Amino acid sequence: MEAQEAMISVNNVDKFYGTFQALTDVSLTVQQGERVVICGPSGSGKSTLIRCFNGLEFHSSGSIRIDGIEVEEDSKDLRRLRQEVGMVFQQFNLFPHLTILENLTIGPMKVQKIGKSEAEARARKYLERVHIPEQADKYPGQLSGGQQQRVAIARSLCMETRIMLFDEPTSALDPEMINEVLDVMVELADTGITMVCVTHEMGFARKVADTMVFMESGKIVEVSPPEKFFTNPESERCRMFLNQILEH
Amino acid sequence: MRRILKKLHWMDAVILLVVVALGGYIATRIGAELNYNWRWDKIPNYLYRYKASEDAWVPNLLMQGLFATIRITIYSSILALILGVILGVARVSENLTIRMLARTYLEFLRNVPPVVIIFIFFFFLSEQLISALNMERWARGIARSENNEIWSFLFGDMRRFPALISGVIVLALFESAFVGEIIRAGIQSVPKGQREAARSIGMSRGQELRYIVLPQALKKVIPPLANQFITLVKDSSLVSLISVPDLTFKTIELVASTRMIFEGWFTAAAFYFVICFGLSMLFRRLER
Numbered sequence: 240m241e242a243q244e245a246m247i248s249v250n251n252v253d254k255f256y257g258t259f260q261a262l263t264d265v266s267l268t269v270q271q272g273e274r275v276v277i278c279g280p281s282g283s284g285k286s287t288l289i290r291c292f293n294g295l296e297f298h299s300s301g302s303i304r305i306d307g308i309e310v311e312e313d314s315k316d317l318r319r320l321r322q323e324v325g326m327v328f329q330q331f332n333l334f335p336h337l338t339i340l341e342n343l344t345i346g347p348m349k350v351q352k353i354g355k356s357e358a359e360a361r362a363r364k365y366l367e368r369v370h371i372p373e374q375a376d377k378y379p380g381q382l383s384g385g386q387q388q389r390v391a392i393a394r395s396l397c398m399e400t401r402i403m404l405f406d407e408p409t410s411a412l413d414p415e416m417i418n419e420v421l422d423v424m425v426e427l428a429d430t431g432i433t434m435v436c437v438t439h440e441m442g443f444a445r446k447v448a449d450t451m452v453f454m455e456s457g458k459i460v461e462v463s464p465p466e467k468f469f470t471n472p473e474s475e476r477c478r479m480f481l482n483q484i485l486e487h
Numbered sequence: 488m489r490r491i492l493k494k495l496h497w498m499d500a501v502i503l504l505v506v507v508a509l510g511g512y513i514a515t516r517i518g519a520e521l522n523y524n525w526r527w528d529k530i531p532n533y534l535y536r537y538k539a540s541e542d543a544w545v546p547n548l549l550m551q552g553l554f555a556t557i558r559i560t561i562y563s564s565i566l567a568l569i570l571g572v573i574l575g576v577a578r579v580s581e582n583l584t585i586r587m588l589a590r591t592y593l594e595f596l597r598n599v600p601p602v603v604i605i606f607i608f609f610f611f612l613s614e615q616l617i618s619a620l621n622m623e624r625w626a627r628g629i630a631r632s633e634n635n636e637i638w639s640f641l642f643g644d645m646r647r648f649p650a651l652i653s654g655v656i657v658l659a660l661f662e663s664a665f666v667g668e669i670i671r672a673g674i675q676s677v678p679k680g681q682r683e684a685a686r687s688i689g690m691s692r693g694q695e696l697r698y699i700v701l702p703q704a705l706k707k708v709i710p711p712l713a714n715q716f717i718t719l720v721k722d723s724s725l726v727s728l729i730s731v732p733d734l735t736f737k738t739i740e741l742v743a744s745t746r747m748i749f750e751g752w753f754t755a756a757a758f759y760f761v762i763c764f765g766l767s768m769l770f771r772r773l774e775r
Binding site for chain 2: 294
């Protein structure tokens with residue numbers, strides 16, 4: 240009997256930038272609906288790893304399979320893959336020349352080729368979900384950072400992907416705006432979508448994570464459920480890291 | 488005005504006086520030494536002349552030239568913009584061959600004098616192309632036909648259409664290199680995150696360029712493109728070398744037949760100045 244294939248399976252992945260090794264022998268499995276939080280010091284390869292999941296970067300060796308699609312450079316499946324995987328960036332990366340509504344509809348209309356009215360209905364639904372339906376006709380520059388990041392989340396949701404990647408979604412935000420974004424992410428976690436978040440927000444991690452991953456120097460050091468991770472981590476490195484960020 | 492006058496120092500008055508005196512001296516020397524006979528009164532006749540057979544005022548040499556210059560500038564800037572966008576996109580292409588071809592074209596244009604380039608393009612491209620397309624005969628046909636008003640409004644004297652087209656093509660090819668560099672800079676000024684966001688929602692490279700990168704890039708390159716357009720007005724005088732009947736060419740004709748060297752060239756200079764300065768003032772206002 241064949242077990243259901245994992246949503247994300249990473250096997251022995253190495254990634255080099257020139258001679259610098261960004262990822263070393265990384266293996267990770269994420270099941271459908273699983274919520275994974277990846278943490279670790281900066282430069283540990285967290286972002287690189289999830290950027291390899293939707294082909295913004297490409298691994299040098301090993302294999303990455305996302306929902307049955309092999310991630311490879313110049314692959315014809317790359318666009319299909321990206322339609323399965325949404326991504327939210329640290330710097331939001333909203334399209335400044337388009338209104339909020341257009342930011343949300345351009346993907347569905349141009350990539351998925353759905354009609355304008357359907358795309359707009361979908362966009363409004365997801366704007367509602369991130370609690371800013373009233374901003375639809377503004378431009379990104381007119382919104383606060385927190386609002387922009389929520390729009391970015393809605394933009395990814397509009398593609399109705401099965402997997403969402405978050406690359407330090409709150410790191411560029413002013414402290415008072417972090418919670419509004421995290422609240423949206425917590426609500427999102429309850430919908431059953433597969434989530435992989437790179438974040439230092441440990442409160443959020445405790446609340447939603449099924450699995451915690453700790454990375455350092457391009458290696459996965461520890462993978463454990465949050466109860467164990469926060470109370471009794473196996474590795475000394477991980478314990479030190481947690482002490483540092485949980486201190487205050 | 489008051490405030491400007493207040494700022495003037497006595498030194499400024501002296502400098503101005505010296506400049507005016509020098510100018511006056513040169514003018515009188517030219518009059519005395521060259522025995523130059525100023526005939527400014529004749530110039531208006533070369534702008535518009537009265538054509539008795541039609542009982543109407545028609546543009547004469549200088550105005551014909553001015554209109555031709557305006558036409559050439561407009562057409563070649565449109566063509567240069569199209570070519571320039573293609574070139575700019577090619578410069579940042581992922582394909583090495585395309586990138587190298589674009590680079591070669593650009594470096595050739597940048598490192599060879601414009602006059603040489605214009606002759607090369609003229610002899611090897613325009614002339615061959617025009618005779619190959621049988622354009623001469625076609626244009627003459629239109630020139631002889633009855634309803635050629637629209638044609639002559641758009642392209643001037645249809646008998647000179649092939650020359651005009653060569654001028655436009657040559658100038659556009661020449662300017663496209665610079666437009667291309669401006670476009671490339673614009674494309675590269677769009678943050679990398681924009682491309683990543685476009686790709687992460689599944690856009691193809693073409694869609695990414697068309698919907699995300701180019702709209703933002705083009706907005707940023709409007710000011711430098713406006714400057715390049717003014718440069719193009721001035722560079723258009725180079726096409727007189729290949730017998731395109733533009734303002735410079737017509738002025739050469741005028742000067743050759745009437746010996747009104749200063750009057751002719753001063754008038755041409757004034758035309759160029761008014762167009763270019765007017766455009767630059769206009770663009771400055773629009774930028775705000």
